[in-house]
Each structure stands twice: as structure tokens, then as C-alpha cells.
Amino acid sequence: MVQIAIMGYGVVGSGVAEVIQTHKKSLKSHSKNIIDIKYILDLRDFPDSPFADRFTKSFEDIVNDSEVQIVVEAMGGLNPAYDFVRRCLQAGKSVVTSNKELIAEKGADLLNVALENNVNLLFEASVGGGIPILRPLNQCLAANNFLEIAGILNGTTNYILTKMINDNIPFDTALKQAQELGYAERNPDCDVKGYDTCRKICILSSLAYGEHIYPKNVYCEGIEKISLTDVKYADMYGGVIKLIGRTRRLGNGMLDITVCPMIIKKEHLLASVNDVFNAILVKGDSTGDVIFYGRGAGKLPTASAVVADVIDCVKHIHARKYLYWEDSDNKNIIPYEYSMSRMYFRIKCENINFALNKATDLLGGITLIGTDEEELAFTMDKELPLKDITKAENIMLDSNIEICSVIKLADF
Amino acid sequence: MVQIAIMGYGVVGSGVAEVIQTHKKSLKSHSKNIIDIKYILDLRDFPDSPFADRFTKSFEDIVNDSEVQIVVEAMGGLNPAYDFVRRCLQAGKSVVTSNKELIAEKGADLLNVALENNVNLLFEASVGGGIPILRPLNQCLAANNFLEIAGILNGTTNYILTKMINDNIPFDTALKQAQELGYAERNPDCDVKGYDTCRKICILSSLAYGEHIYPKNVYCEGIEKISLTDVKYADMYGGVIKLIGRTRRLGNGMLDITVCPMIIKKEHLLASVNDVFNAILVKGDSTGDVIFYGRGAGKLPTASAVVADVIDCVKHIHARKYLYWEDSDNKNIIPYEYSMSRMYFRIKCENINFALNKATDLLGGITLIGTDEEELAFTMDKELPLKDITKAENIMLDSNIEICSVIKLADF
Numbered sequence: 001m002v003q004i005a006i007m008g009y010g011v012v013g014s015g016v017a018e019v020i021q022t023h024k025k026s027l028k029s030h031s032k033n034i035i036d037i038k039y040i041l042d043l044r045d046f047p048d049s050p051f052a053d054r055f056t057k058s059f060e061d062i063v064n065d066s067e068v069q070i071v072v073e074a075m076g077g078l079n080p081a082y083d084f085v086r087r088c089l090q091a092g093k094s095v096v097t098s099n100k101e102l103i104a105e106k107g108a109d110l111l112n113v114a115l116e117n118n119v120n121l122l123f124e125a126s127v128g129g130g131i132p133i134l135r136p137l138n139q140c141l142a143a144n145n146f147l148e149i150a151g152i153l154n155g156t157t158n159y160i161l162t163k164m165i166n167d168n169i170p171f172d173t174a175l176k177q178a179q180e181l182g183y184a185e186r187n188p189d190c191d192v193k194g195y196d197t198c199r200k201i202c203i204l205s206s207l208a209y210g211e212h213i214y215p216k217n218v219y220c221e222g223i224e225k226i227s228l229t230d231v232k233y234a235d236m237y238g239g240v241i242k243l244i245g246r247t248r249r250l251g252n253g254m255l256d257i258t259v260c261p262m263i264i265k266k267e268h269l270l271a272s273v274n275d276v277f278n279a280i281l282v283k284g285d286s287t288g289d290v291i292f293y294g295r296g297a298g299k300l301p302t303a304s305a306v307v308a309d310v311i312d313c314v315k316h317i318h319a320r321k322y323l324y325w326e327d328s329d330n331k332n333i334i335p336y337e338y339s340m341s342r343m344y345f346r347i348k349c350e351n352i353n354f355a356l357n358k359a360t361d362l363l364g365g366i367t368l369i370g371t372d373e374e375e376l377a378f379t380m381d382k383e384l385p386l387k388d389i390t391k392a393e394n395i396m397l398d399s400n401i402e403i404c405s406v407i408k409l410a411d412f
Numbered sequence: 413m414v415q416i417a418i419m420g421y422g423v424v425g426s427g428v429a430e431v432i433q434t435h436k437k438s439l440k441s442h443s444k445n446i447i448d449i450k451y452i453l454d455l456r457d458f459p460d461s462p463f464a465d466r467f468t469k470s471f472e473d474i475v476n477d478s479e480v481q482i483v484v485e486a487m488g489g490l491n492p493a494y495d496f497v498r499r500c501l502q503a504g505k506s507v508v509t510s511n512k513e514l515i516a517e518k519g520a521d522l523l524n525v526a527l528e529n530n531v532n533l534l535f536e537a538s539v540g541g542g543i544p545i546l547r548p549l550n551q552c553l554a555a556n557n558f559l560e561i562a563g564i565l566n567g568t569t570n571y572i573l574t575k576m577i578n579d580n581i582p583f584d585t586a587l588k589q590a591q592e593l594g595y596a597e598r599n600p601d602c603d604v605k606g607y608d609t610c611r612k613i614c615i616l617s618s619l620a621y622g623e624h625i626y627p628k629n630v631y632c633e634g635i636e637k638i639s640l641t642d643v644k645y646a647d648m649y650g651g652v653i654k655l656i657g658r659t660r661r662l663g664n665g666m667l668d669i670t671v672c673p674m675i676i677k678k679e680h681l682l683a684s685v686n687d688v689f690n691a692i693l694v695k696g697d698s699t700g701d702v703i704f705y706g707r708g709a710g711k712l713p714t715a716s717a718v719v720a721d722v723i724d725c726v727k728h729i730h731a732r733k734y735l736y737w738e739d740s741d742n743k744n745i746i747p748y749e750y751s752m753s754r755m756y757f758r759i760k761c762e763n764i765n766f767a768l769n770k771a772t773d774l775l776g777g778i779t780l781i782g783t784d785e786e787e788l789a790f791t792m793d794k795e796l797p798l799k800d801i802t803k804a805e806n807i808m809l810d811s812n813i814e815i816c817s818v819i820k821l822a823d824f
Contacts, residue, residue, distance in 0.1 A: 019555050019698055023554060023555055023556070023557075023698075026553065026554050026555075026557075027554050027555070029554075030553060030554035030734060031554065032734070130696075130698065130699035130700060130702065131699075131702055132544075132548035132551065132552060132702070135547070135548065135551060136544035136547065136548055139544060139547060139720050139723075139724070140544060140716065140720055141438065141442060142435060142438050142439050142441075142442035142443065142719070142720065142723050143431050143435055143438075143439070143715075143716040143717075143719040143720050143723070144435070144716055145435075145438075269681070269684055269685070269705060272681055272684050273681070284542075284716065285712075286431055286435075286542065286712040286713065286715065286716030286719075287542035287543075287706060287707070287712070287713045287716050287717075288542060288706065288707045288710070288712070288713050289705075289706060289707070290542065290543055290544070290704075290705065290706035290707075291703075291704075291705035291706065292702075292703075292704060292705075293681060293701075293702065293703035293704075293705065294699060294700065294701060294702035294703065295699070295700045295701070295702075298700070300697075300698040300699070300700070301698065301699045301700050303555075303698065304552065304555040304556055304696065304698030304699050305555075305699070307554070307555040307698075308551050308552055308554065308555050311551075311554050311555070312551070315734070319731075322442060322444070322727070
């Protein structure tokens, strides 16, 4: 028998307990062991829970109990999760977590503590919820160089964008609907501003390229400014707008990492990923394009990913899984202004022809999507470094051209 | 250093040697070991190969060399692969294979020999080429009951159907194009008649449900009879025709397994899987719908999946991976005539109204897609057991109604 503790009895924590309970038989046959929940840490009381007798309010009960070999962290947030996870690892316990903030901010440090203490730190559920992605990525690693990773990594924003695209509902209303359905938090910033996507692409990139990528070093733009007008022009162009976290490995070995809305051609499979679903595209030099698709959040999908990690820990209770990356100063990330981009533009000007000629000159060739009175929507014909695009934008502004929106065109 | 042998230097075998050569550095860091190719078994001569000095024509060199710990089988076919793999396992060597025929026909036996000899038998590349599918499926197993697995598992037939659907090219011409491009064999039966798809859904189902499913016990229908007329009506219905291998677990625990063309609604992600790409939908009770997409064949994708397995063998050189299923008499598969289906029909009759009424009566409600002179295309409104549908077909035939085609409607 292997005794485990669950820290946090919210959506994920209670889901983990439920999956362990309902899949007892197959867990036993697959892990060749019985998994027993000895403690559940939560400050709240759950007198009606089937696990009522396992609850504790004291972390010390868990960390000091040598019988507990595996700890599931499902509290979320950095504090006290970071301290608790670190201490569990130091106490020789393997840890499974679904906490993307924790891994994106402290992954290198915690992986190192795990290594020093010869225990495992697994976090499959931190990216893509129920989609198996980190483990396949890790296992493909040795036989592949990854040219690119790009994903729809946040269900909330994808739900909002799907509503905008398919039902012509404006951003604010779509956000309100998402909140009513429980897909978005009351304070939606973390999703809507792209922070959640950023954490996830950081974790994927850290794993794929072996060096910790810190969210603070990644350019991050949300979907708050996307309007139905842009959705309409994107449609005329033959595309849809999606919030994409993306890492591209450049020829010189540096990484170009961005989180921003992108216009994806409708023929691409990622364009068909709707509602709260997530999908991750991985381009390997051997495997070619591989896409993983599924529910990126939700109680049972996330819990089942956590439980798969728990089983892996049980099977490797006296061994170490190879899952590791080094710390880094992120000098391997190119500054955003040097990132090459091809953009969609929506501009306004009293003199449309003047604006058209100006934009053509400044951006080295454009293709018109459509016009509407004083409005002009077009795409750039070729990629430019972002600093050159910004310079062009400033000249346009100085020439009385209003820039309504600029959205990146996907190049995958 | 771990010494390996590669049996068969065709597309896959030479790809494996190439990937091992080109990814030496990352292989070393991930497997914590140097992988050395000691032998390559092939009856042909390859004097210009960079591995020219490793070739042997004698299997005995490999099986009798105790230094060889891992053998890659990339010969294909049942004989002599079955005998060779069995003897390698008995000699205490782990085996990695991409041979779907071998695993679909002899998986239970070989897994048992591997178990008895405490070695590993891995075969990720046998399904989905470069798409990681067996390992994620195996790892999701414990925390999920699989309700359904459905996949586009054969690139050749998907290429042919894509040409028929997108370019209005008839089957024979599309097949010829596929042959010219090297996607289809000169004798295309294995792909076109669904045998390859059948082997792959058998392997997926054996793993998911823990009992060996033999191809001979699975209903298998190919795409030879699909006409452009059916493609057109499917389009009017809002769908596309794909060759699908599918297993559904029924409420009573029995399995409903079929390989046949199905009409899939265009909104479903599987409908957008085109050309030689493969995709596998897995429905778990915890994870919900998960889809894996990528290149199902090709030298480097397949080779990279083989190499990932080799690394796993290197890491588990003194341990066993849990990957196993029992042998079975397949009494767990429901006979095809009891499988519940909803069908698309195309029929012909001089008296269209008579045919329409007859079909409505016999099938308990139908919805018309379109008519063309004496032709009538419709879908059934509700599922019926196949034996009832066959009975209805026979009565129609007796009533001078010609049945041009009957294609299953996907229910996922």
C-alpha cells in the first residue's frame, strides 16, 4: 500500500479523491499497489465528505508523516504551495501538482530539489488539463528537435472567441456568459490578459528546450481588444482569431516566444478547436506536425491527469523519472521587437487612398481585405521585425492615420 | 553503452539508424546511456551505407550475442518476424517493433513471452506512426474507463478519400495518384480493403480493454465501393466520408468493433483530418474526448516513435514496463448483425414515391437528402441492429428497389 496526501480540496483536489475512489480496481492492477488517501489538507470543513475522517488543517501532519510517500498539491497559487511542495520534496516525498503558476515560476528550483532528494515532481495536469501532453513531449524529446510549439491553451478565452466568431456576440457579453457558466473567474484578468496561456507555454517550452522560461520574460497580449469588426475581417481573409501561446526555435538556436491573438487560416486544424477545448501543435524534425486535443480544464479531466501522475510515482517509488530542465537567465529568448511577424491591420483615415499608399510603402507590400467608409483592413505581404512594424505604425499615426487594430497572422 | 540490433533495413529500419545517428547527443542525455547499433539484419547488401560494417545476413548472430540487449524489428509481415521476435524475447532481449500485423495477430502471445522472460516488448510505432498514442493511452488507462476509441488510422485511404471529396476525383484515379506518390502499394488491398485499419484498431482496443482482439473477429469493410455520388450526397447532408476503425464499449461490457467508411459531420474535428494524416479520438469517462493527430506513416515519424521506445527500453533495462493484455476468445465482441447503426442509403427505383414510403416503413423513419431522377438518398432517423437493416434491405430488393450504397453515420 502507498499512502498519499492531497493538499487542497477544491475542484481538482476533490476530483482526484473521486477518481481514486471510482477507479480503485484499475488503479490497483495498473500500479500493482493500493493507493490510500491518508490526509486531505484544507482549512475548510467537509463533514459530509466520504473522506471526512482524513481531513487535517495542519500541513505539518503531512510533511512529518514518513508513511506519506506521495503528495498531491491542488491548492493553486504560489503561496503557500511553493513552500509546502518544496518541504515535501525535501522530506523525501514525491509531489504531483496541477499548479501551472507554481511550475511556470518555480519549476527549475523545484525540479532541482526533487533531483537532490531523489524523488519525483510530476505536473502533467498543469498544461492541457486532461490532454496527455507533457509526458508524450518528454518522451518524443530525445528523437526530435522541436521547431515549434503552438497551442490554444486557455479554455475560457477560446470559449469567448468562439462565441464572438460563431454567434457574433461582442467580447463583454461573451465574457459575462463565460462567467455565468463558471468558465471564467469573477476577476477574469488571468485568462483574458493571456497570463494563464503564458504560464502554460512557458512550461511546454521549458520542457522542450531544457531551460526554464520565466513568464515575465515572455511577450504577453490578451484578447480584450478584439472586436467583432476584426472577427468579420478575419473571416473575409479566410481565418479565425485564436489566442495562441507559441514558441519557435530560430536557426541560431534562440527562442521566439509570444502569447497573443493570432489569425489562423480556417483550413488549419487549430482553427476548428472551439469552445473550452484546447489543442497543442508540436512540430518535431522527426515526427512532423503532431496535435493533441481535448478538454483543457474541468474537474475530472484534470483529476485524471493528476492520478496518472500519481500512478507513475507509485511505479517509480524507488526510481527517478527523467523530467528536468535547467534554470536560465532567459538570454536565449529574442527580444519581442526582433520577432519576425506578418500582421493584419485595421486602420482609419479620411483619405483612404493616401492611407493605402502609405501603408504599402511603409510595410513593403500589403493585400487588401476590405474597406468600410474610412476604414481599411489589410494584411502585410511579408514578415518584418516588430521594431520595423512599430516604426511604421508611428509614422502612420503622425500622418493622421488611426490604427484600430493590429493582429498577428499565424505562420504555422 | 547499450548495444542494439536492427532487423530489416527498409524504410523504417534505415530511418531508425538515421534518427539514432542524427540525435546522438540528445539520445545520450535522455537515456543516460550511449546507444550503439551493433548489427543490422538484411538479406540485401548496402555497401554505401554509413553502417556498412554492421550488416549481417544471419539472425543467429543477433540472437546468440549476449551483448545485444535490445532488438528493433522493422521487417514487417508475420514470417519470419514472429519467430525472430519470439526468440529474441526468449533470449532475454527487449524488442521494439513497428509491425502492426505482428502485434495484431500475435500480441498476446508475445507479451506473455516478454513477461515470462522479464523483458519489454514495445510497439508505439505500430499505430499512428509518429503520433504518440499507445503510451498515453496506457498511462490514461488506470484513471479512465474508455467508452469509445475511433480513428482515421490509414493514411493511404484518407489520402484517396480527401482527393475524392476536395477535388472530385473518382476512386480509381485517386488510388492511381496515391500509388504514383508512393502512398499506396502496387497491391493496395491491405489499405483499401481496411485490413491495415483493422489491425490498428485491434491493437488500440486490446490495450484499452485488456484482452486481445483478433482482426479475424472484427467486421471490416473498405472504401472500394465509395462513389463520387455518395461523396456529393454526404456533402449535402453536411458530412464527409472517412474510413473509421472504431470500438465502443456497450453498457453490458461487450465491445462493438467495426472498420468501415462512415459519414462524419463536418463540424467534428475528425472531418478536418485530410491527406495522409491520421487522428485518433479517445473518449474516457474522466478525460472526456481527447484527440491525437499527426502523420500516421513515413520514414522519420515512424522511426522517431521506434527510437522513443528504444530509449524507454534503455531506461527500463532491468525493469519491466506495464504494457500487457490477456489472450481472449473474443466472445466479448458482439456479432456485427447486433451492432446498432444509423445508415445513409442511396437507392434507385422507377417509382420514387413507392420507394420512399417503403423505406420509411421498413426503417422506422427517414430524412431525405436529395433525389436525382430515379435515385433517392436519405438517412435513417434512428439506430437499428444491423440484422434489421439487412432484413429491410432484402425486402426493398424484393420490391424492385435497387440498393446502390449503404454507409454508416458516425455517432461520435
